[in-house]
Amino acid sequence: MNRTLCVTVLLSLSLVLAGCGGKKAAVKPPASPGESVSSSVGTTAGAAGAQTGAAEAMAGSGSAEAAALAKTAIYFDFDSSEIRPEFAATIAAHGRKLASDHMVKVRLEGNTDERGSAEYNVALGERRAQAVKRALLLQGATDGQLSTVSYGEERPVAAGHDEQAWAQNRRVDIVYLGSR
């Protein structure tokens, strides 16, 4: 009898928590992460590298700025938290947006691929989120606008177990909190 009661308690607790999780999960932007990533991986690596200079030159240009802001993921090399040059334009655009309106807040979500140990990966994901945070601060964003969280290897966007999937999962997502 005791055991039945105990399991009921556990189950109802988990239902409550599942409910909470559901509400909070709605915070995520409606765009499917899979889609936004597959498009940005395809174009970012090649096109964005060439774009960097152009975007700087036409900082005022609405369409280039909008294109840079549409990219909300920064990708990393294996076991690295160094921001690759091809993401300078993306970060600069988000930095300008944050600098122009200090009411706007973003959460920087650090992620890793699935290899290696889980808690070390949480630390590595945090390091990546902090690297993006520092870059945004340099663009004029303020500390109060930026929060970080690291999910380590827990929240991949690509399901595979090869370098192609891993490259998409080693990332920081820039999540706007005001725009939900």
Place this chain on the structure above:
Amino acid sequence: MTDPRRFLALLGLLAGLGPCAAPASAQLTVQITRGVTTPIPVAIVPFGAENLVPVDVAAVIDADLARSGRFQGLPRTSMLQHPTSAIGLDLAQWRLLKTDFIVIGRVAPASGSYRVEFELYNVVTGERLLGYGVPAAADGLRLAAHRAADLIYEKILGVPGAFATRIAYVNVQGPIGARRWRLVIADADGENAQVVLESRQPIMSPAWSPDGARLAYVSFEGQMSAIYVQTLATGARERVSARAGINGAPAFSPDGRRLALALSQADGNVDVFVLDLATHSMLRITDDPAIDTEPNWAPDGLSLFFTSDRAGRPQVYRITLAPGERPKRVTFEGSYNARPRVSPDGTQIAVVTLDQGAYRIAAVDLATGRSRVLSNGHLDEGPSFAPNGQIVLYAAREAGRGVLATVAVDGSVTSRISAADGDVREPAWSPRIGSP
């Protein structure tokens, strides 16, 4: 046992104490993937009264011993007789069946519950090696059987078994973007799976208290990490660390009063701390710009092992918990050694190591520094010692699925543990449940 009054009493007992159904998809299946080449033949004779007792105790013992990979049970169809006491036991007959050991026993009702009695005989010498009787409620019969298996294992092999134990793990289900994380505990044979916590945000790093009554874990509910300590019997839980940044990698001290954990500072740098669970005071243990995480206690509680990339790549270090002490590096073989778990006797650590381009589980001898790779997967992680120190449980990927696997520290026996649905990850082997 044929007494009709007893029969009715038992039926009444059974009606009131039906076993609780476990969530089917969280249930685990354990499969031996490699055993020793010459397992010891043993006969576990049915304990009788199968229709009156809700658990086939002999079958549970038989399955435990077989699952260890070190024993081979005698099929019941090969048994000519089913003696339940020494009176009916004709050892000459069992010698002909080429069995080395025989276990006979019985389950008798005793004041509202049961009494499980069993005896172990050496078939060759005729010596009676064990004779035990333990009381058990209906829902404690499986545990009584596991304890009997532990005693039999220890008597024959000279090392304690790890059958009367549980494992905690995280079951992840659903497609990317709609994942659900479930923290589950189950008996070491995969039975009695119970969901401790379910969430749409990640759950990580379950860790047992030394008495097996509480579980510490990391949950990202609220989209930030926090460490909780949950009492399993009541479901009551306490959020013990929810600071800004990372709250991760909890590990109970051997006395159960403190929790080693990893916290990040405002700049994201992760260091190891020790939290006093009674006073909530937090003591900094490491202070380094590198990543310091995944602390685990030496059995004497006087030092901590942890992962650090202070030398560029992740390696395991040890720090004595005294003022002014500096960490000393303990792993040197290979470019990646992380997530140390100390063996119960404190002589070795199990780690995740990079071996020929693959992430595998290795045991590192602390006296010699020598490393032995134990597993042969590509994405193996999360090693956890059985309380007898003989087996390492870890998480692996098999055909893209997350499963658990075990390997004996001598490499002789391996098994695979999988769930019906989803990935199984982050295993933690419990201490022994109660004492035999």
